[in-house]
Amino acid sequence: MDSFTGSQSYLESRVTVVTGDITKQQVDAIVNAANSSLMGGGGVDGAIHAAGGPSILAECREIRRTQYPDGLPTGEAVLTTGGKLPARFVIHTVGPVWGRAGGRESELLAACYRNSLQLAADHDLRAIAFPAISTGIYGYPREQAAIVASTAIKDFLSRNRTLRKVRLVFYSPGDAAVFVQHQRFEEER
Numbered sequence: 001m002d003s004f005t006g007s008q009s010y011l012e013s014r015v016t017v018v019t020g021d022i023t024k025q026q027v028d029a030i031v032n033a034a035n036s037s038l039m040g041g042g043g044v045d046g047a048i049h050a051a052g053g054p055s056i057l058a059e060c061r062e063i064r065r066t067q068y069p070d071g072l073p074t075g076e077a078v079l080t081t082g083g084k085l086p087a088r089f090v091i092h093t094v095g096p097v098w099g100r101a102g103g104r105e106s107e108l109l110a111a112c113y114r115n116s117l118q119l120a121a122d123h124d125l126r127a128i129a130f131p132a133i134s135t136g137i138y139g140y141p142r143e144q145a146a147i148v149a150s151t152a153i154k155d156f157l158s159r160n161r162t163l164r165k166v167r168l169v170f171y172s173p174g175d176a177a178v179f180v181q182h183q184r185f186e187e188e189r
Helices: 043-052 054-066 105-122 140-159 173-182
Strands: 007-010 016-019 029-034 077-080 089-094 127-130 163-169
Touching: 007 029, 007 140, 016 140, 016 173, 029 043, 054 077, 077 105, 089 105, 105 140, 140 163, 140 173, 163 173
Parallel strands: 016 163, 029 089, 029 127, 127 163
Antiparallel strands: 007 016, 077 089
8 A cells, every 4th residue: 555545444433544734633632742851842742832832831841840850751641731723632642762662662652542542531532633653753663653553542442432533643645554554453344
């Protein structure tokens, strides 16, 4: 599969794969592929902070001051306002850097998805959008990330009915195509 157009749905349409800009998603929360400092950065992290405005950074600073003075650990997730974003909230999670987690990369990446989903459910959110965590500058192979992410999401949704919509937002059609080819959801017929 070389290209991806439109969208693809799984798990009774609870999960949708789309291409687009995560900062423009009209959902309850978008997930930020953050760095442990929570102070913004490049890629998705920088785009979310830029589009959401200073209130996101202010809340991140407070989280660092009160909860995680040494930085948000890999696999954990925290919630802030969405600021100027269409989404009301941002869930920040730190993905693993490929080759630097002592063989625990898949465990930590799965934790990013599970903890973000749990945080959304804990706040009675119904719709959440994820980027492809760790597949950019952190170097996680896209094919393997698709397996880990789809398995973690599927397992969580099988036990939790609070979340009604999980949107996986890919910046490029090529990245979406790789995900669709390697995902582990049961395809709808």
